[in-house]
Amino acid sequence: MLLSNKSIERAIDQLERADNAANGVRAALDNPRFKGLLEATDVDDPENLLPLAAAFSVHPISGFAVGAIAVGVSGRLYLGANMEFQSMPLNASLHAEQSALLNAWMHEENEVVALHVSELPCGHCRQFLRELSNFTTLDLSVRGQLFSPGQLLPNAFGELPPSGHGLLDSRSSALEAVHPQPDTFQQRAINAAQRSYVPYSRSPEGFVIECLDGRFFTGRAAESAAFNPSVSSALVALNQRNLSSSRQVTITRAIQAKLATSINSPLAFARALIHSVSTAEIEVVQMDAGAAD
Numbered sequence: 001m002l003l004s005n006k007s008i009e010r011a012i013d014q015l016e017r018a019d020n021a022a023n024g025v026r027a028a029l030d031n032p033r034f035k036g037l038l039e040a041t042d043v044d045d046p047e048n049l050l051p052l053a054a055a056f057s058v059h060p061i062s063g064f065a066v067g068a069i070a071v072g073v074s075g076r077l078y079l080g081a082n083m084e085f086q087s088m089p090l091n092a093s094l095h096a097e098q099s100a101l102l103n104a105w106m107h108e109e110n111e112v113v114a115l116h117v118s119e120l121p122c123g124h125c126r127q128f129l130r131e132l133s134n135f136t137t138l139d140l141s142v143r144g145q146l147f148s149p150g151q152l153l154p155n156a157f158g159e160l161p162p163s164g165h166g167l168l169d170s171r172s173s174a175l176e177a178v179h180p181q182p183d184t185f186q187q188r189a190i191n192a193a194q195r196s197y198v199p200y201s202r203s204p205e206g207f208v209i210e211c212l213d214g215r216f217f218t219g220r221a222a223e224s225a226a227f228n229p230s231v232s233s234a235l236v237a238l239n240q241r242n243l244s245s246s247r248q249v250t251i252t253r254a255i256q257a258k259l260a261t262s263i264n265s266p267l268a269f270a271r272a273l274i275h276s277v278s279t280a281e282i283e284v285v286q287m288d289a290g291a292a293d
Contacts, residue, residue: 005055007054007055007065008029008052008055008056010051010055011051011052011054011055012025012026012029012052014051015043015048015049015051015052018048019043019044019045019048020044022042022043022044022048024038024039024041024042025038025042025043025049025052028042029245031245032245033215033245034244034245035107035240035243035244035245036056036078036079036103036240036243036244037076037077037078037079037103037107038076038077038079039075039076039077040071040075040076040077042077043077046069046071046077046114046116047069047116047141047143047144049067049069049077049079049116050067050068050069050116050117050118050143051067051118052067052079053067053068053069053079053080053081053096053100053118054066054067054081054096054118055067055081056079056081056242056243056247057081057082057083057096058081058082058083058084058085058242059082059083059084060084060085060086061084061086061090061093062084064082065081065082066081066082066095066096066117066118066119067079067080067081067096067117067118068080068081068096068097068099068100068115068116068117068118069100069115069116070100070101070103070104070109070112070114070115071112071113071114071115071116072104072107072109072111072112072113073109073110073111073112073113074109076104076107076109078100078101078103078104078107078109078112079099079100079103079243080096080097080098080099080100080101080102080103080243081096081099081242081243082094082095082096082099083099083235083238083239083242085273085276085277086276087276088272088273088276091228092235092269092272092273094231094235094238094239095121095122095124095125095128096117096118096119097115097117097121097125097128097129098125098128098222098229098231099239099243100115101115101128101129101132101167101168102222102231102236102239103239103240103243104168105167105168105197105222106218106219106220106236106240109168110168110169111134111168111169112132112134112138112168113134113137113138113139114138114139114140114141115129115138115139115140115141116141116142117140117141117142117143118142118143119142119143120142121140121142121152123153124228124229125229126152126153126156127153127156127157127158127224127225127226127229128224128229129149129153130149130153130156130157130158130160130224130225131161131166131167131197131222131223131224131225132161132166132167132168133160133161133162133163133164133165133166133167133168133169134163134166135149135160135166136149136150136160140152157225157226158225158226159225161199165199166197167197167222170195170197170199172194172195173193173194173196173204173289174194174289175190175193175194175204175257175259175287175288175289176190176287176288177190177285177286177287177288178260178286178287178288179286182285185208185210185216185253185255186255186257186283186285188206188208188216188218188255189206189207189208189218189255189256189257189285190206190257190285190287191206191218192206192207192208192218192219192220192233192257193205193206193220193221193233193257193258193259193287194206195220196220196221196222196233197220197221197222197223198221198223199223200223200224200225200227201223201262201263201264203221203258203259203262203263203264204220204221204259204287204289205220205221205232205233205256205257205258205259205262205266206218206219206220206221206233206256206257207219207220207232207233207234207236207237207254207255207256207257207266207270208237208253208254208255209237209238209241209251209253209254209274209278209280210251210252210253210254211241211246211249211250211251211252212249212250212251212252213246213249215244215246215249217237217238217240217241217244217246218236218237218240219232219233219234219235219236219237219238219239219240220233220236221233221236221266222236232266232269232270232273233256233257233266233270234254234256234266234269234270234273234274235273238273238277250278251274251277251278251280252280253280253283254270254274254278254280254281254282254283255282255283255284255285256270256282256283256284256285257284257285257286257287258284258285258286258287259286259287259288259289260286260287260288261288261289267282267284270282
C-alpha cells in the first residue's frame with residue numbers, strides 16, 4: 001500500500017469490515033496520485049470514513065486526532081484532518097472541519113451539503129462554517145448524531161454570505177504579476193490567488209509547494225468574519241499535501257503570491273510555517289489587482 005502507516009492500515013481494515021462497498025478505497029489510496037478525495041460509490045456511508053480521515057491527522061502537540069468528511073453536491077467525498085506544527089504557536093493549527101472544507105474548495109467543489117466529524121466542532125470551526133453560503137441548510141453529523149447549524153451556533157457573529165459569494169462559490173479576481181513574465185510555477189501561485197476568498201481584507205494570496213517527486217500543491221487564502229479562524233494560503237497548500245500520497249515527500253520549492261498593495265502580509269507566517277516542515281526558502285511574487293472576472 002502506497003500510503004502506508006499503521007493508523008491508515010488499521011483504518012482501512014476497519015472500514016472494509018464495516019462497509020460492504022469499501023473495496024474501492026484501498027485501490028484509491030494505492031494510486032500514487034491520490035489527493036484526498038473519494039467517490040460516493042466507494043462507501044455505503046461516509047461516516048465510516050472518519051477513522052481513515054483521522055489517520056491523516058498530524059498532532060505532535062495534542063496527541064489528539066480528529067477526522068472529517070465533507071460531502072460535495074457532486075457526490076465526491078473529501079477527507080479532512082487536524083494539523084499541528086512543532087515550533088509554531090498553537091493558533092497555527094488547522095482543524096479537521098476546516099481541512100475537509102478547504103480540500104473540497106481546492107477541488108473546485110462549489111457546495112458542501114453535509115459534513116461528518118469525529119468530534120464535536122469547537123466554536124472556532126462553527127464560526128468558520130458560516131462562510132458557506134448554504135450554512136443554514138448544511139447537514140452536520142458528529143459520530144452519527146445530527147445537528148442543525150443553528151444548534152451549534154445559535155448566536156453567530158457576522159452576516160451570512162449570499163449565494164454566489166461564499167467560501168466555495170465566490171467569484172474569481174483578475175490578478176497579474178507586477179513584474180511581467182512569471183515562470184510557470186509562479187503563475188500557478190497567481191492563479192491560486194485569483195480564487196482566494198478574502199471579503200474582509202481584500203488581500204488575495206496564493207501559495208505553491210513543489211515536492212521531490214515532482215508533484216505540486218496549491219493554496220489560497222480563506223477568510224472568516226471573526227478573522228482568527230481565517231486560513232492562509234500556505235496552510236491550505238500544506239493541507240493538500242498532507243491529504244495526498246505525497247504527504248511525507250520533501251518540499252523542494254515554495255512560492256508566495258501576494259498583493260503588492262495589501263495592508264496585511266502573509267509572509268512572516270508563511271516563512272515560519274514552511275520552515276517548521278522544510279528547508280525550502282519562499283520565493284515571493286508581487287501581484288496587482290484588476291477587475292473581477
